[in-house]
Amino acid sequence: MEIPRHWRLKQQRYSLVGETCPHCEAKIFPPRDVCPTCGGEAKTQYTFSGKGEVFSYTTIYEAPSGYDETAPYTVALVKLEEGPIITAQLTDLGDQPVEIGMPVEMVTRKLRSENEDRGILIYGYKFRPVLSRAA
Amino acid sequence: MPENTLLKPVKPVGIVGYGAYVPRYRIPAKEIARIWTGGKDSVPIKEKAVPGLDEDVATMSIEAARNALLRAPVNPQEIRAVWVGSESHPYAVKPTSTIVAEAIGAAPNVQAGDWEFACKAGTEAMVAAIGLVGSGMAHYAMAIGMDTAQGRPGDALEYTAGAGGAAYLLGPAEESLAVINATFSYVTDTPDFWRRPEQKYPQHGLRFTGEPAYFKHITEAGKTLMEASGTTAKDYRYAVFHQPNTKFPQRVAGILGFTKEQIAPGLLVPVIGNTYAGAAVIGLTAILDIAEPGDRILMVSFGSGAGSDAFDILVTEAIKERQGRAPKTQDYIARRTEIDYGTYVRFRDKLAK
Amino acid sequence: MTDVIIAGIGQTPVGEHWEISLRSLAVKAMLAAINDAGGLRPQALFVGNMLAPAVSRQAHLGDLLADFAGLTGIEAVLVEASGASGAAALRQGYLAVASGAVDTALIVGVEKVTDYVGPEVDAALATASDSDFEAVQGVTPAALAALLMRRYMYEFDVPPDGLAGFALTAHENAAGNPHAMFQKAISLEAYQQAEMISEPLNMLDVAPNADGAAAVLLTRSDLLPRAYAQPQVKIAGSALASDTLALHDRSDLLAFDAVRISVEQALRRAGLTREQVDFFEYHDAFSIYAALSLEASGFAARGQGWKMAQDGSISRTGSLPCATLGGLKARGNPGGASGVYQAVEAAIQLRGQAGTAQVANAKVGLIQSLGGPAATAVTHVLQTV
Numbered sequence: 001m002e003i004p005r006h007w008r009l010k011q012q013r014y015s016l017v018g019e020t021c022p023h024c025e026a027k028i029f030p031p032r033d034v035c036p037t038c039g040g041e042a043k044t045q046y047t048f049s050g051k052g053e054v055f056s057y058t059t060i061y062e063a064p065s066g067y068d069e070t071a072p073y074t075v076a077l078v079k080l081e082e083g084p085i086i087t088a089q090l091t092d093l094g095d096q097p098v099e100i101g102m103p104v105e106m107v108t109r110k111l112r113s114e115n116e117d118r119g120i121l122i123y124g125y126k127f128r129p130v131l132s133r134a135a
Numbered sequence: 136m137p138e139n140t141l142l143k144p145v146k147p148v149g150i151v152g153y154g155a156y157v158p159r160y161r162i163p164a165k166e167i168a169r170i171w172t173g174g175k176d177s178v179p180i181k182e183k184a185v186p187g188l189d190e191d192v193a194t195m196s197i198e199a200a201r202n203a204l205l206r207a208p209v210n211p212q213e214i215r216a217v218w219v220g221s222e223s224h225p226y227a228v229k230p231t232s233t234i235v236a237e238a239i240g241a242a243p244n245v246q247a248g249d250w251e252f253a254c255k256a257g258t259e260a261m262v263a264a265i266g267l268v269g270s271g272m273a274h275y276a277m278a279i280g281m282d283t284a285q286g287r288p289g290d291a292l293e294y295t296a297g298a299g300g301a302a303y304l305l306g307p308a309e310e311s312l313a314v315i316n317a318t319f320s321y322v323t324d325t326p327d328f329w330r331r332p333e334q335k336y337p338q339h340g341l342r343f344t345g346e347p348a349y350f351k352h353i354t355e356a357g358k359t360l361m362e363a364s365g366t367t368a369k370d371y372r373y374a375v376f377h378q379p380n381t382k383f384p385q386r387v388a389g390i391l392g393f394t395k396e397q398i399a400p401g402l403l404v405p406v407i408g409n410t411y412a413g414a415a416v417i418g419l420t421a422i423l424d425i426a427e428p429g430d431r432i433l434m435v436s437f438g439s440g441a442g443s444d445a446f447d448i449l450v451t452e453a454i455k456e457r458q459g460r461a462p463k464t465q466d467y468i469a470r471r472t473e474i475d476y477g478t479y480v481r482f483r484d485k486l487a488k
Numbered sequence: 489m490t491d492v493i494i495a496g497i498g499q500t501p502v503g504e505h506w507e508i509s510l511r512s513l514a515v516k517a518m519l520a521a522i523n524d525a526g527g528l529r530p531q532a533l534f535v536g537n538m539l540a541p542a543v544s545r546q547a548h549l550g551d552l553l554a555d556f557a558g559l560t561g562i563e564a565v566l567v568e569a570s571g572a573s574g575a576a577a578l579r580q581g582y583l584a585v586a587s588g589a590v591d592t593a594l595i596v597g598v599e600k601v602t603d604y605v606g607p608e609v610d611a612a613l614a615t616a617s618d619s620d621f622e623a624v625q626g627v628t629p630a631a632l633a634a635l636l637m638r639r640y641m642y643e644f645d646v647p648p649d650g651l652a653g654f655a656l657t658a659h660e661n662a663a664g665n666p667h668a669m670f671q672k673a674i675s676l677e678a679y680q681q682a683e684m685i686s687e688p689l690n691m692l693d694v695a696p697n698a699d700g701a702a703a704v705l706l707t708r709s710d711l712l713p714r715a716y717a718q719p720q721v722k723i724a725g726s727a728l729a730s731d732t733l734a735l736h737d738r739s740d741l742l743a744f745d746a747v748r749i750s751v752e753q754a755l756r757r758a759g760l761t762r763e764q765v766d767f768f769e770y771h772d773a774f775s776i777y778a779a780l781s782l783e784a785s786g787f788a789a790r791g792q793g794w795k796m797a798q799d800g801s802i803s804r805t806g807s808l809p810c811a812t813l814g815g816l817k818a819r820g821n822p823g824g825a826s827g828v829y830q831a832v833e834a835a836i837q838l839r840g841q842a843g844t845a846q847v848a849n850a851k852v853g854l855i856q857s858l859g860g861p862a863a864t865a866v867t868h869v870l871q872t873v
Contacts, residue, residue, distance in 0.1 A: 005619075005620070006624075009620055010237055011237070013624075014197070014234075014237055014238040015238055015239075015240065030620070030621050036732075036737065036739075047240075055639065055741075056635040056636070056638045056639040056642070056741075057635065057638065058631050058634035058635055058638060058686040058687055058688075058689070059686055059687055060626060060627070060628060060631050060686055061684075061685070061686070062607070062610065062628075062685070063607065063610070063626055063628075064607050064608075064610035064611035064613075064614050064623075064626065064628055065606065065607040065608045065610070065611045066611060066626075067626035068607060069188065070188045070189060070626075071626075073626060075625055075626065075627050075631055075635070076635070077635050077639070077735070077736055077741070084736070084737075085736040085737075085741075086621065086736050087621065087622045087625050087627055087635075087734065087735070087736045088625050089189075089625050089626060091187060091189055092158075092159045092187060094159050094160070094472030095472055100638070100639070100642050107194070107198060108194055108197045108198070108238050109187075109189035109190060109194050110188075110189045110190070110191060110194060111189070111624060111625065111626070112626070121191075121193075121225055121226075122624070123193065123194065123234060123238075124624065124625075126189065126625075131462050131466060131467070131470060132466070132469075132470065133462055133463065133466045134463065134465065134466060134469070
């Protein structure tokens with residue numbers, strides 16, 4: 001069981017809690033306590049807006065073990081509006097084509113279940129096309 | 136009628152924020168009929184919402200709760216209860232509400248628990264939240280009704296068992312977009328619908344689910360609430376009832392004196408299906424999306440087993456500014472990808488593996 | 489300073505060796521290298537491997553392989569840097585011999601992917617990426633390569649079959665390598681019709697993971713046996729550089745900075761320039777890696793690497809022959825062993841023993857092994873003495 005490894009990351013996974021650098025204001029995800037931009041210590045919590053755009057994407061047909069239940073699925077490099085790029089699945093695509101530059105927003109979804117139907121459910125961020133809203 | 140018939144908190148309580156959620160996928164009832172009846176029978180709704188492979192009551196509740204918080208930008212640490220009512224919690228043992236509380240930033244100083252009362256688990260959580268806030272114990276409490284309802288392949292319920300629901304942030308009336316004047320509940324031991332442990336699909340009592348169950352409880356709760364409040368159907372701009380299919384809420388509305396126009400905005404079952412614990416409460420979000428200050432709304436839920444919670448709600452001036460802060464219920468309904476029965480079978484994990 | 493000489497080389501064919509275990513595979517290559525070096529006994533063993541704990545349920549490979557090769561008592565240790573494990577082990581062996589800490593070092597790269605069958609192998613491969621922020625999203629190494637490839641093709645307006653030349657060249661060259669997995673040329677049509685793995689990455693953009701072991705025995709030139717009969721090949725330069733583990737953390741995803749740094753350092757340490765390089769063994773686990781490596785190594789301008797595969801520059805008779813014995817693509821990708829295969833193959837070229845695959849007048853070979861999408865890059869310069 002991999003419970004501890006996932007459990008301690010719940011804030012990052014559920015709600016994109018990262019860090020902001022008190023020296024250069026860079027926004028950091030995943031949190032790493034050392035600012036990758038200026039090298040200073042950066043431990044101030046920062047919750048990302050979850051808005052971003054597709055930087056690159058692909059579809060996985062042959063999934064690694066633990067992910068076959070939802071294959072095929074689309075993964076993307078998502079450029080967050082605060083700067084960092086993160087790797088995440090795209091979801092709720094329906095029949096919508098994906099393009100580089102497509103605006104997306106973060107949702108919290110099931111990433112996988114451990115040990116098929118008996119283990120814990122692992123939740124985390126994914127991104128979907130921005131929900132269109134009537135004027 | 137005794138003076139304390141209505142449930143009223145010591146301090147006035149209202150809805151500070153609300154949020155809906157409906158998944159993207161739809162299966163038309165005709166597509167289900169194609170499989171089981173050759174498409175001959177008339178169908179109870181147009182189509183129902185189906186959750187994607189990575190969705191469950193936890194993920195759907197998180198999105199609805201986030202929408203509620205978009206409309207009520209409060210510090211999530213001030214939310215002192217996160218209660219999720221559902222009959223499709225992802226775990227049999229282990230709360231959905233802790234996942235939701237964590238995701239919206241309400242943990243750790245928070246009451247968290249999952250409520251079960253068939254289709255009225257969500258409104259039961261709302262009444263409890265009113266009590267918690269109205270007593271002064273908590274400033275805010277989040278109550279959610281959400282389901283990914285199960286229907287046995289080929290069963291009548293398969294046409295309607297949908298997915299969706301809503302979240303309500305209850306708080307002081309003076310901060311609210313709608314004040315809850317009072318509630319009233321009517322509960323008896325009536326086994327019209329149930330699911331035993333370890334069973335994947337519920338059983339229902341066929342025609343017994345109608346008169347002695349749905350109609351009796353909703354009528355009693357709604358009638359008593361209005362009598363004790365000194366109101367009639369004419370005093371309400373809108374009404375919303377639990378909606379297992381299209382006909383039942385239309386009929387019960389008629390019995391209580393409501394017109395088609397009064398229930399139309401909240402009658403979502405034809406396009407998203409019966410969302411069980413989410414059904415009445417997501418009807419209410421659709422109404423709140425279009426409501427005007429001063430509108431009065433009656434909501435009556437129904438949960439099998441059986442009981443109804445009736446709510447007398449008065450919309451305040453604050454509504455106009457908050458309606459547009461989060462996606463509206465109709466935005467989710469408009470986001471629609473039709474699927475066939477084969478895809479539905481995969482999405483709902485109905486294949487033996 | 490005396491030169492560090494590749495005194496002995498050994499390799500097994502790359503493929504699915506169902507009947508041969510991890511240890512047997514490694515020992516075959518080790519003994520072949522010792523034999524090739526005229527029986528020089530190694531004083532230290534450096535093992536390169538990435539998957540044994542996950543796939544063969546076997547850790548502690550340094551000791552296991554010293555034991556089964558009959559070398560009990562010597563210093564023996566595992567070096568791990570994902571796909572660059574073998575090259576990283578080579579660098580450790582080089583440093584040990586160059587420093588005088590030991591007189592002889594044996595380096596073996598071994599990978600055994602067929603001890604496990606099924607999607608667990610993909611999950612094991614994915615552990616080389618950031619487990620918490622990449623692999624958890626169901627991302628595989630092939631998917632990461634596809635993400636790079638999509639972005640590369642988008643930014644530089646590359647046609648759909650623009651990268652075909654990498655696979656075509658590799659397969660053509662492998663026809664002359666008896667140890668290669670695919671000893672047959674392929675056509676452009678085959679590339680164009682290849683099944684998609686993860687768009688735009690198709691099956692022929694991917695080097696197949698397979699079993700294999702390769703070994704080299706290093707010593708200093710003054711310690712070679714009197715009867716040593718092989719043409720001498722030295723390690724003239726060695727460098728290892730690191731980048732962010734996760735692809736998404738790079739400030740420039742298409743830059744492969746670790747490649748650039750390791751090439752600059754290795755050439756400087758060798759006292760050579762890019763123009764003096766006669767052939768280049770890049771890490772073509774995916775064709776996009778080859779294109780980006782050519783650019784980061786300074787052989788092509790940014791966004792132009794793919795054109796070297798299209799215009800014949802990387803063929804055996806081109807300006808910079810690459811993957812001369814098939815590369816990872818056609819020789820096969822034996823994971824953590826591939827860096828040592830590159831050393832063996834470059835030594836064969838520099839000795840003039842490559843037969844029909846021989847690069848004419850080869851004096852300087854650059855070999856480069858990557859861990860992940862160049863999270864680790866190891867570059868060595870091999871040169872005739």
